[in-house]
Amino acid sequence: MTDFLATGSLPDEYRELALTVRDFANRVVAPVAAKHDAEHSFPYEVVAGMAEMGLFGLPFPEEYGGMGGDYFALCLALEELGKVDQSVAITLEAGVSLGAMPVYRFGNDKQKQEWLPQLTSGRALAAFGLTEPGAGSDAGGTRTTAVLDGDTWVINGSKQFITNSGTDITRLVTVTAVTGQVEGKKRISTILVPTETPGFVAEPAYNKVGWNASDTHPLSFTDVRVPAENLLGEEGRGYANFLRILDEGRIAIAALSVGAAQGCVDESVRYAKEREAFGQQIGRNQAIAFKIARMEARAHAARTAYYDAAALMLAGKPFKKQASIAKLVASEAAMDNARDATQIFGGYGFMNEYAVARHYRDSKILEIGEGTTEVQLMLIGRELGL
Numbered sequence: 001m002t003d004f005l006a007t008g009s010l011p012d013e014y015r016e017l018a019l020t021v022r023d024f025a026n027r028v029v030a031p032v033a034a035k036h037d038a039e040h041s042f043p044y045e046v047v048a049g050m051a052e053m054g055l056f057g058l059p060f061p062e063e064y065g066g067m068g069g070d071y072f073a074l075c076l077a078l079e080e081l082g083k084v085d086q087s088v089a090i091t092l093e094a095g096v097s098l099g100a101m102p103v104y105r106f107g108n109d110k111q112k113q114e115w116l117p118q119l120t121s122g123r124a125l126a127a128f129g130l131t132e133p134g135a136g137s138d139a140g141g142t143r144t145t146a147v148l149d150g151d152t153w154v155i156n157g158s159k160q161f162i163t164n165s166g167t168d169i170t171r172l173v174t175v176t177a178v179t180g181q182v183e184g185k186k187r188i189s190t191i192l193v194p195t196e197t198p199g200f201v202a203e204p205a206y207n208k209v210g211w212n213a214s215d216t217h218p219l220s221f222t223d224v225r226v227p228a229e230n231l232l233g234e235e236g237r238g239y240a241n242f243l244r245i246l247d248e249g250r251i252a253i254a255a256l257s258v259g260a261a262q263g264c265v266d267e268s269v270r271y272a273k274e275r276e277a278f279g280q281q282i283g284r285n286q287a288i289a290f291k292i293a294r295m296e297a298r299a300h301a302a303r304t305a306y307y308d309a310a311a312l313m314l315a316g317k318p319f320k321k322q323a324s325i326a327k328l329v330a331s332e333a334a335m336d337n338a339r340d341a342t343q344i345f346g347g348y349g350f351m352n353e354y355a356v357a358r359h360y361r362d363s364k365i366l367e368i369g370e371g372t373t374e375v376q377l378m379l380i381g382r383e384l385g386l
């Protein structure tokens with residue numbers, strides 16, 4: 001794999017994948033995006049279509065039912081989907097990079113054989129349960145516990161804001177839990193919890209500002225008993241393992257954000273050529289043209305940032321700082337572009353059925369989920385030795 005990726009000169013297999021997903025996004029996703037957003041309904045038919053295309057298996061080897069691609073391929077797909085519907089894009093992002101990837105990275109053979117074929121085919125979804133009411137940015141505040149009782153883990157506690165955790169096809173939640181203490185420091189481990197396990201409950205879905213067609217629930221665990229062999233990776237390594245998952249996930253969220261930022265540009269260019277005021281197209285006003293030019297620059301700069309982080313990751317080089325930078329600038333580009341696009345659309349931009357209005361509501365969470373803007377700044381500062 002190359003450690004150089006440039007916008008505008010992608011190798012053929014990547015370019016073809018991006019074009020295929022773009023076509024799917026325009027033909028299948030876009031026509032139902034406003035409906036699912038208004039109804040707050042999970043787009044099962046769209047997810048089935050993505051499954052059929054193999055998108056849930058993109059970065060996994062064929063022996064586990066995957067497409068044999070890589071993480072950058074996943075990012076390209078997320079960018080294309082993010083242009084038209086962030087809910088659909090985050091469903092794929094969370095399903096792959098938070099749901100299946102921990103099993104692939106840290107699972108043993110038996111766990112991989114059991115779970116990956118279902119997850120890579122898109123027949124089933126897995127969720128990643130890290131955040132708790134008292135533990136978000138400071139994940140060390142985890143209170144959920146898992147205690148060994150013979151050869152069974154007994155899990156008690158709660159999680160909140162968990163994506164893909166309550167759909168009809170959700171089969172697995174990977175949870176972080178405190179499994180002990182050493183010198184006053186919590187030992188945090190990750191455990192696989194099949195959703196049919198008694199005592200596990202996905203509480204009613206949240207009423208969110210955006211990402212309305214994405215599935216998000218609080219979860220509760222009351223004496224949930226799973227076999228000791230459901231431990232994912234080493235006991236006490238859960239914290240380190242999920243940090244690796246989040247580092248990668250930031251590149252994926254950056255790609256989704258670039259899609260959102262670019263979607264706002266594309267919509268604005270089209271509208272600025274079509275809408276007339278004072279006897280001419282609004283795009284003929286330099287104030288509008290400059291606004292759109294700046295939006296394009298933000299999207300492009302953010303794209304180069306996530307390409308760079310992905311290239312380093314694929315080349316096996318350190319990419320932590322670049323992933324945080326990509327997530328930081330891309331999420332801000334999405335939010336800024338959504339605000340500007342809404343302004344360009346005038347009153348129509350405030351109508352929910354318009355794509356730019358959806359981006360306006362959807363983009364805020366990009367600056368919060370998988371590490372807030374402030375957390376990215378902390379991580380970048382730390383990499384600089386501050």
Ligand SMILES: Cc1cc2nc3c(=O)[nH]c(=O)nc-3n(C[C@H](O)[C@H](O)[C@H](O)COP(=O)(O)OP(=O)(O)OC[C@H]3O[C@@H](n4cnc5c(N)ncnc54)[C@H](O)[C@@H]3O)c2cc1C
Pocket residue numbers: 094098127128129130131135136137138160161162163164208211216365368369370371372373374375
């Ligand atoms: C729609 C949605 C989907 C999500 N999906 C998932 C999921 O699938 N799995 C999962 O585990 N979690 C998920 N999350 C949770 C998300 O990752 C957290 O909300 C996020 O990490 C922030 O945590 P918090 O909400 O507890 O905020 P807090 O950590 O309480 O932060 C509150 C504010 O304080 C700031 N802050 C905190 N500490 C510092 C500091 N040291 N310096 C400066 N500022 C600071 C933060 O940046 C933020 O602005 C999801 C959230 C949402 C809304």
